[in-house]
Amino acid sequence: MFSRLSIFLFIVLATLSCKKEKSYQYIQGNALGTTFSVKYDDLKNANYSASIDSLFTVINQSLSTYHSNSLISQINKGDTLVKVDQHFVNVFEKAKRIHQETDGAFDPTIGSLVNAWGFGPKKPLQNLDSATVKSFMQLVGLDKVRLKNNTISKTNPDIFIDFNAIAKGYAVDVIGQFLESKNCTNYMVEIGGEVRVRGINAEGDFWRIGIEKPLTDGTRDLETAISLQNKSMATSGNYRKFKIDSLGNKFVHTINPKTGFTIQNDILSASVISTKDCADVDAYATAFMVMGFKKTTAFLETHPELEVFLIYVNRNGETAILNTEVI
Numbered sequence: 001m002f003s004r005l006s007i008f009l010f011i012v013l014a015t016l017s018c019k020k021e022k023s024y025q026y027i028q029g030n031a032l033g034t035t036f037s038v039k040y041d042d043l044k045n046a047n048y049s050a051s052i053d054s055l056f057t058v059i060n061q062s063l064s065t066y067h068s069n070s071l072i073s074q075i076n077k078g079d080t081l082v083k084v085d086q087h088f089v090n091v092f093e094k095a096k097r098i099h100q101e102t103d104g105a106f107d108p109t110i111g112s113l114v115n116a117w118g119f120g121p122k123k124p125l126q127n128l129d130s131a132t133v134k135s136f137m138q139l140v141g142l143d144k145v146r147l148k149n150n151t152i153s154k155t156n157p158d159i160f161i162d163f164n165a166i167a168k169g170y171a172v173d174v175i176g177q178f179l180e181s182k183n184c185t186n187y188m189v190e191i192g193g194e195v196r197v198r199g200i201n202a203e204g205d206f207w208r209i210g211i212e213k214p215l216t217d218g219t220r221d222l223e224t225a226i227s228l229q230n231k232s233m234a235t236s237g238n239y240r241k242f243k244i245d246s247l248g249n250k251f252v253h254t255i256n257p258k259t260g261f262t263i264q265n266d267i268l269s270a271s272v273i274s275t276k277d278c279a280d281v282d283a284y285a286t287a288f289m290v291m292g293f294k295k296t297t298a299f300l301e302t303h304p305e306l307e308v309f310l311i312y313v314n315r316n317g318e319t320a321i322l323n324t325e326v327i
Contacts, residue, residue, distance in 0.1 A: 026038070027047070032167070107257035115160065166283045169278035172195065173196060193234070194235045209226055210224070233281060265290075265292040272299050307325040
């Protein structure tokens with residue numbers, strides 16, 4: 001998502017001196033409120049940076065709550081005549097499905113609470129109490145939003161839709177699909193830590209993507225590197241993006257759609273890996289941060305298409321790891 005935690009991502013390339021390295025195109029920069037990097041093998045040696053920038057512009061115009069004239073911003077302002085584009089439709093339909101699958105743990109209608117807690121585009125409220133949070137909860141629930149004939153209707157005009165927990169992953173998919181349309185079979189697209197890979201890297205190996213340790217002291221270190229073969233991976237965590245009030249109370253950016261309060265549960269970092277789209281794993285990673293370890297592992301039993309690398313606190317108060325990834 002644009003305003004959500006931007007996970008620090010290590011792109012780890014295995015180095016084997018006996019292999020001849022191919023020449024891959026490499027594009028990097030800033031977009032969607034974070035950084036991005038794209039590596040790809042193109043037979044024509046073409047540079048697609050202008051096309052990629054144009055795709056970012058289109059996605060921002062559709063989904064960014066930080067752009068006042070975007071489609072989603074117009075809808076959030078109460079404009080009922082806005083016709084949404086295909087990007088909006090694609091994200092809405094994925095969000096609706098994952099919202100249902102996770103029993104509401106993933107819910108883009110928490111936008112008003114994201115703003116109130118100070119993690120969104122609007123000025124935060126001061127000294128949020130239970131009564132204020134309860135009033136905002138009347139605006140939460142994706143079942144209160146309908147999409148018909150490319151028009152959004154809401155049961156309450158003040159419902160604030162926030163796709164930031166899925167939009168980065170979706171943008172990764174859009175760039176990846178663009179490269180595939182250009183017959184690029186070997187590529188890596190990364191936006192703010194969300195990744196989609198196909199084929200092999202320049203050294204002829206599967207892409208290796210790093211997962212960061214959940215450190216809260218401002219330092220950064222690598223926990224592990226995972227080899228990805230034609231998969232997507234997204235990571236969510238609370239160790240980077242949080243706020244501390246004047247009384248020293250810590251508020252993390254994960255908000256529980258069932259209570260309206262920020263939540264720090266036993267999962268410190270959730271990385272989700274799958275052959276599904278990056279948008280999907282982006283949303284699942286956010287949902288797992290809300291669900292906690294027990295509910296997440298139960299969910300995984302019925303969703304074998306998802307692999308995870310979870311860093312969590314066990315019953316003894318110790319940091320532990322659950323790695324279901326198939327190597």
